Amino acid sequence: MSAESNKDRVFIFDTTLRDGEQSPGATMTLEEKLQVAEALDEMGVDIIEAGFPIASNGDFEAVVAVAKQVKRATVTGLARAITADIDRAAEAVRHAKKGRIHTFVSTSPIHLAHQMKKTEDEVIEIIARTVAQARNLIDDVEWSAMDATRTPLEFLKRCVETAIKAGATTINLPDTVGYAVPDEHEAMFRTIITSVPGADKAIFSAHCHNDLGLAVANSLAAVRGGARQVECTINGLGERAGNAALEEVVMALRTRADILPYHTEIETTHLARASKIVSAAANFPVQYNKAIVGKNAFAHESGIHQDGMLKNAETYEIMTPASVGIKETTLVMGKHSGRAAFKDKLKELGYELGDNAFQEAFVRFKDLADRKKHVYDADIVALVDDEVGSVGDRIKLVDMEVVSKTGGVHKANMTLSIDGEESSVSYEGTGSVDAIFNAIKQAVGQQPHLVLYAVDGVTGGTDAQASAHVRLELNGRIVSGNAAEPDTLVASARAYLNAYNRLLIERGAAAQGAMAG
Ligand SMILES: CC(=O)SCCNC(=O)CCNC(=O)[C@H](O)C(C)(C)COP(=O)(O)OP(=O)(O)OC[C@H]1O[C@@H](n2cnc3c(N)ncnc32)[C@H](O)[C@@H]1OP(=O)(O)O
Numbered sequence: 368m369s370a371e372s373n374k375d376r377v378f379i380f381d382t383t384l385r386d387g388e389q390s391p392g393a394t395m396t397l398e399e400k401l402q403v404a405e406a407l408d409e410m411g412v413d414i415i416e417a418g419f420p421i422a423s424n425g426d427f428e429a430v431v432a433v434a435k436q437v438k439r440a441t442v443t444g445l446a447r448a449i450t451a452d453i454d455r456a457a458e459a460v461r462h463a464k465k466g467r468i469h470t471f472v473s474t475s476p477i478h479l480a481h482q483m484k485k486t487e488d489e490v491i492e493i494i495a496r497t498v499a500q501a502r503n504l505i506d507d508v509e510w511s512a513m514d515a516t517r518t519p520l521e522f523l524k525r526c527v528e529t530a531i532k533a534g535a536t537t538i539n540l541p542d543t544v545g546y547a548v549p550d551e552h553e554a555m556f557r558t559i560i561t562s563v564p565g566a567d568k569a570i571f572s573a574h575c576h577n578d579l580g581l582a583v584a585n586s587l588a589a590v591r592g593g594a595r596q597v598e599c600t601i602n603g604l605g606e607r608a609g610n611a612a613l614e615e616v617v618m619a620l621r622t623r624a625d626i627l628p629y630h631t632e633i634e635t636t637h638l639a640r641a642s643k644i645v646s647a648a649a650n651f652p653v654q655y656n657k658a659i660v661g662k663n664a665f666a667h668e669s670g671i672h673q674d675g676m677l678k679n680a681e682t683y684e685i686m687t688p689a690s691v692g693i694k695e696t697t698l699v700m701g702k703h704s705g706r707a708a709f710k711d712k713l714k715e716l717g718y719e720l721g722d723n724a725f726q727e728a729f730v731r732f733k734d735l736a737d738r739k740k741h742v743y744d745a746d747i748v749a750l751v752d753d754e755v756g757s758v759g760d761r762i763k764l765v766d767m768e769v770v771s772k773t774g775g776v777h778k779a780n781m782t783l784s785i786d787g788e789e790s791s792v793s794y795e796g797t798g799s800v801d802a803i804f805n806a807i808k809q810a811v812g813q814q815p816h817l818v819l820y821a822v823d824g825v826t827g828g829t830d831a832q833a834s835a836h837v838r839l840e841l842n843g844r845i846v847s848g849n850a851a852e853p854d855t856l857v858a859s860a861r862a863y864l865n866a867y868n869r870l871l872i873e874r875g876a877a878a879q880g881a882m883a884g
């Protein structure tokens with residue numbers, strides 16, 4: 368790597384196992400932490416913050432185990448500005464090939480007055496003492512100014528200068544409460560980096576929280592202001608509204624290299640897998656529309672977008688799904704889909720329809736999508752099979768109404784089109800389906816024997832299409848009919864008519880005579 372490109376290298380510090388685990392409910396077992404650490408290490412994360420060793424024996428053991436397992440990354444443990452914390456962190460990270468102590472203290476007036484109950488001078492003394500202690504234990508020491516973004520700049524400069532003099536190799540300026548906005552954040556980094564004596568000896572780091580939804584934007588602004596380490600978590604997990612999402616920071620730097628000319632060493636094709644591992648380990652679902660790794664990040668439902676995608680994926684995607692480890696773009700079939708996507712879906716499902724059949728199938732698909740939340744491939748298969756199977760039908764369902772009362776009457780009022788002429792009929796039965804079948808028989812004037820009647824759900828859920836199957840026998844001839852519809856009774860009527868139509872085709876001229884009668 369050239370000196371020039373090294374200057375523009377952004378180190379990725381992942382704190383999923385520490386700040387991420389501070390998400391309420393996101394606690395991970397040792398096994399799960401090791402799995403996450405392995406994924407992070409394989410992905411090329413530069414520093415893994417594995418925990419807060421003084422917090423509990425479990426946390427200490429986890430940092431030790433991660434330190435022993437990790438092959439490439441630096442492993443760090445968090446420590447307050449307290450001697451015992453720093454000793455405990457050192458004890459844990461010394462098991463790593465490359466270990467770091469990360470120590471922090473509050474610097475903002477509100478924290479000093481209410482949490483730490485310390486004066487500025489006392490904090491300066493604490494920084495000098497604790498950073499020196501850490502540096503005596505290990506060469507790689509990160510110091511963080513908790514609540515840096517609400518700290519007056521002049522005091523922050525004093526703190527940073529003190530930490531660097533005491534031996535800190537990385538200076539982190541966290542936006543602990545997610546208060547910063549990008550321009551101001553960039554300016555804060557630029558001012559500190561250009562004005563603090565000795566700043567060139569340290570790497571500056573951003574650690575942004577998402578309370579205003581600005582964590583990623585602020586992290587990128589910090590990089591523009593001179594930061595060369597970004598602290599982030601997979602899926603944006605973290606305290607309260609979370610930390611900057613690693614996958615978003617990395618992909619923003621990669622995708623907008625034109626205006627953000629910096630690079631990371633992250634193997635981006637691992638991002639989707641890491642997201643799944645963390646989501647499962649922390650038992651924390653990823654929102655569907657989450658950038659980069661959400662279920663919908665590469666899914667398109669609207670016809671205009673789908674049409675564009677089929678012509679050239681760059682029309683609606685700024686990165687390829689493969690670049691983040693997602694197999695492929697999905698064109699979701701729904702009420703906003705158009706003919707281009709429907710045709711493509713039919714091709715994928717192995718159908719080639721003529722123009723008329725295609726138009727009719729498309730109209731039925733739109734109608735189904737209007738009524739059904741999810742249109743699955745199985746729905747489309749059922750719909751097209753039904754459409755293809757009913758081409759040329761002489762008897763068609765125009766309208767039906769079924770009245771059904773517990774312990775009372777079951778009546779079907781039906782309008783059918785028979786050879787293009789509409790005919791209405793009402794008939795009762797022992798149940799709704801019986802009433803429907805009786806009404807059809809009455810309208811058509813034939814009395815086939817019902818050999819089989821069955822209904823299945825095409826997919827799961829109460830809004831699933833019903834797939835109805837009917838087998839009829841007349842004068843020794845047996846025919847079958849199928850139909851799929853969201854309404855079970857309509858599906859049953861159409862399956863019966865489908866079989867009836869086949870009976871008529873097979874019976875040829877004889878049937879025509881019977882119908883006329
Ligand atoms: C912004 C961040 O994410 S900071 C990291 C937050 N993460 C965590 O707190 C998770 C792990 N924490 C824990 O397990 C516990 O809080 C422990 C073990 C660290 C401390 O537990 P306790 O000794 O019971 O203290 P408790 O949590 O009640 O209060 C925190 C104490 O640390 C002090 N403190 C907080 N930050 C620092 C610091 N950077 N340096 C020195 N002292 C600090 C507080 O002032 C308070 O001290 P006090 O008890 O004298 O008032």
Ligand SMILES: CC(C)C(=O)C(=O)O
Nearest residue numbers: 471511513514541543
């Ligand atoms: C401990 C520090 C780095 C932190 O998590 C924060 O300030 O948000």
Ligand SMILES: [Mg+2]
Nearest residue numbers: 386543574606
């Ligand atoms: Mg934090």
